Amino acid sequence: MRRIVATLLLLALVGQSAAQTTFQLGGETRATFGVAVDGTLPVASAGLTLRVSGDVGSGVLPDASYEAELVARYDAATGSADVHLGKAFATVYLGDTDLIVGQQIAFWGTTDAVNPEDVLNPRDLSYPAADPSEQRIPTPMIRAIVHDRADGVKLDFVLVPVFRASEPPAARWQPAAAAGDLQLPAGVVIVGQASTLDEVPAAELGNVQFGARATLDLGVLSGGEASLAYVHGIRTTPTVSAQLVPTQTPGQVLLQPVLSYDRYDLVGADASVATDWAVFRGEAAYTFTHDPAGTDPAIGNPGFQAVLEVEHTFDSGASGTLEGIVEHTNADQGQDNAVTAVSALATIHYEASARLTAEAAWLHDFSDGSGMLRPRMTYTFADGVRGEADLAVFYGRDGSRYGAWRDNSQLRLSLVYAF
Amino acid sequence: MPRHPLLSFLAALVVIAGLPCALAQKYSTADQVMDAVDARPVPADLVSTMTMTITAKSGQSLTRSMDIWSAGDGDRQVIKFTAPADIKGSGFLSITMPDGATQSMIYLPALDRTRRIAGSQKQEAFFGSDFSYEDISDLQSGTRKDYVSELLKVEPGPVYVVQSTPKAGAETSYQKLVLEIPEATLLPRRIEFYRNGALLKVMTIGETTKVGDYVLPSELRMETVARGSSTTIRQSDFAVDKAIPDEVFSERFLRR
Numbered sequence: 001m002r003r004i005v006a007t008l009l010l011l012a013l014v015g016q017s018a019a020q021t022t023f024q025l026g027g028e029t030r031a032t033f034g035v036a037v038d039g040t041l042p043v044a045s046a047g048l049t050l051r052v053s054g055d056v057g058s059g060v061l062p063d064a065s066y067e068a069e070l071v072a073r074y075d076a077a078t079g080s081a082d083v084h085l086g087k088a089f090a091t092v093y094l095g096d097t098d099l100i101v102g103q104q105i106a107f108w109g110t111t112d113a114v115n116p117e118d119v120l121n122p123r124d125l126s127y128p129a130a131d132p133s134e135q136r137i138p139t140p141m142i143r144a145i146v147h148d149r150a151d152g153v154k155l156d157f158v159l160v161p162v163f164r165a166s167e168p169p170a171a172r173w174q175p176a177a178a179a180g181d182l183q184l185p186a187g188v189v190i191v192g193q194a195s196t197l198d199e200v201p202a203a204e205l206g207n208v209q210f211g212a213r214a215t216l217d218l219g220v221l222s223g224g225e226a227s228l229a230y231v232h233g234i235r236t237t238p239t240v241s242a243q244l245v246p247t248q249t250p251g252q253v254l255l256q257p258v259l260s261y262d263r264y265d266l267v268g269a270d271a272s273v274a275t276d277w278a279v280f281r282g283e284a285a286y287t288f289t290h291d292p293a294g295t296d297p298a299i300g301n302p303g304f305q306a307v308l309e310v311e312h313t314f315d316s317g318a319s320g321t322l323e324g325i326v327e328h329t330n331a332d333q334g335q336d337n338a339v340t341a342v343s344a345l346a347t348i349h350y351e352a353s354a355r356l357t358a359e360a361a362w363l364h365d366f367s368d369g370s371g372m373l374r375p376r377m378t379y380t381f382a383d384g385v386r387g388e389a390d391l392a393v394f395y396g397r398d399g400s401r402y403g404a405w406r407d408n409s410q411l412r413l414s415l416v417y418a419f
Numbered sequence: 420m421p422r423h424p425l426l427s428f429l430a431a432l433v434v435i436a437g438l439p440c441a442l443a444q445k446y447s448t449a450d451q452v453m454d455a456v457d458a459r460p461v462p463a464d465l466v467s468t469m470t471m472t473i474t475a476k477s478g479q480s481l482t483r484s485m486d487i488w489s490a491g492d493g494d495r496q497v498i499k500f501t502a503p504a505d506i507k508g509s510g511f512l513s514i515t516m517p518d519g520a521t522q523s524m525i526y527l528p529a530l531d532r533t534r535r536i537a538g539s540q541k542q543e544a545f546f547g548s549d550f551s552y553e554d555i556s557d558l559q560s561g562t563r564k565d566y567v568s569e570l571l572k573v574e575p576g577p578v579y580v581v582q583s584t585p586k587a588g589a590e591t592s593y594q595k596l597v598l599e600i601p602e603a604t605l606l607p608r609r610i611e612f613y614r615n616g617a618l619l620k621v622m623t624i625g626e627t628t629k630v631g632d633y634v635l636p637s638e639l640r641m642e643t644v645a646r647g648s649s650t651t652i653r654q655s656d657f658a659v660d661k662a663i664p665d666e667v668f669s670e671r672f673l674r675r
Contacts, residue, residue: 026504107531133530147671223522223535276538313540354473354481354547383503418505
């Protein structure tokens with residue numbers, strides 16, 4: 001009898017909850033085909049994303065919301081296929097606080113394309129030239145956003161319980177392996193390469209990452225805000241070093257690449273101000289690693305990245321941005337190998353009609369004279385159906401930042417249906 | 420068949436009797452007309468759904484659906500797209516501050532970020548339509564406070580043809596507007612938008628809906644003259660004076 005009553009109570013609760021829950025199905029199919037200047041086909045993929053989302057509660061301000069995605073993808077060019085969970089999170093609205101739990105993307109920063117503060121999510125770097133916003137990989141997080149509307153303050157707290165590394169660049173984008181500065185003892189020779197040692201941080205309390213960001217509404221001109229951010233984290237892209245592994249034959253060793261993930265503390269600041277003429281954005285971050293003196297080759301050195309951007313819309317309706325980017329990595333102890341790079345990124349965006357959008361981006365690294373050109377066109381065939389043509393052209397001398405990718409210059413064509 | 424003389428006389432009488440009514444006008448200056456437009460009852464806040472049909476010169480069209488919340492005579496406005504799927508969840512927030520400056524931002528769910536819009540960006544097309552962000556921001560406003568008006572002529576109806584030019588420092592990209600305002604509704608039925616000395620766009624109000632004491636435009640059509648394209652907005656499911664919570668007009672709600 002008790003079981004029947006309990007079952008009835010449960011059904012009643014489920015029924016009540018279902019009555020207040022909205023439920024929507026959607027998704028996207030995407031087919032992409034690419035050809036590189038060296039005649040290879042870097043991508044020939046088909047993908048499907050299924051999405052369920054909805055609200056819990058009634059009225060214009062629901063009590064909670066949820067979203068979950070299932071992503072399937074097959075690439076005939078590389079033979080890779082996978083099915084995985086994309087975003088999968090729930091948001092509970094508790095007064096002035098949004099509590100978001102689950103696999104999600106948390107973007108911090110204000111500038112376009114280059115975001116020194118955007119470090120919370122790992123990235124899919126298999127195609128390093130992809131739009132940075134499309135590279136973020138949803139990762140499990142607990143996030144609380146506190147809105148104090150009266151004072152114009154927003155506080156954002158993030159906890160990342162389990163580390164996840166970024167997807168490495170595909171083989172054609174990786175630099176050639178080298179022994180680097182390894183000092184070989186006399187009489188010792190490298191006879192081969194051992195399998196890579198990937199020191200992915202384990203799921204343990206000491207590897208929990210966290211961060212906080214405070215944003216203040218400046219209430220100036222046509223709107224503006226400023227933020228301060230702090231992150232205690234682990235770099236999702238590895239620092240690559242190498243070690244020698246002895247073989248059974250004396251004097252012969254194997255070279256073993258080692259992928260280690262640096263612990264760091266990041267302090268960042270960003271601001272944006274809109275005026276009648278333009279929107280100005282700025283973002284900077286300094287990263288402290290656990291090797292401040294630059295003595296351990298397995299740990300990356302501290303450094304900073306800063307971006308200044310201006311965005312303006314011309315009378316023709318086209319809008320453009322211009323960014324200046326400075327990156328600096330401190331030198332190893334006793335070495336003169338500090339790296340400073342100064343780059344500029346210019347973009348233009350024009351909606352020729354409701355269907356046709358043309359964009360172009362030019363990134364140039366003044367430090368080594370290399371760069372990238374990215375013209376892109378999007379055409380909407382019908383509601384939810386669009387085609388994309390995306391050209392990436394790299395230039396620069398051998399060994400330069402983008403010149404190393406000259407042979408990877410490529411055209412990608414996609415057909416996307418969102419439903 | 421010859422018309423009966425009495426019928427002809429009665430018809431003439433009706434026409435003559437009607438003439439003074441048609442020619443009589445309540446207002447003799449543009450300020451009087453615009454004051455009357457301002458005095459027209461407007462809801463304290465408004466919720467509605469919109470369907471936007473964007474039609475190219477070739478006749479091909481795209482459709483967008485959205486929900487809109489508006490308060491304070493259009494001074495605060497939120498729009499959230501509900502279809503098609505590739506722009507669903509995108510939103511637009513516009514707030515006119517006490518000093519007259521307008522703060523606008525858009526939310527793009529694909530990027531998971533909000534972007535502020537500068538004054539110069541407000542003339543950009545609103546999600547590919549013939550309406551600009553500026554037009555959309557002003558859509559629910561009862562009148563254009565930033566303009567000086569001049570009565571050009573009075574057409575039969577009477578319909579007042581008023582030219583409005585922006586005051587110095589006004590937040591608008593237009594050089595002048597020419598409005599046709601029927602005395603019967605005091606709701607502009609046609610607005611011409613001029614920039615750089617040329618007629619840029621024409622907006623017409625096709626249909627209106629009476630909700631309580633309010634007459635609200637339910638069909639608006641914006642045509643871009645040079646391009647030959649047009650966008651028609653149909654508003655429905657009106658809900659007025661529902662005391663929309665302040666929280667709705669916030670970045671938080673935009674992302675929600």
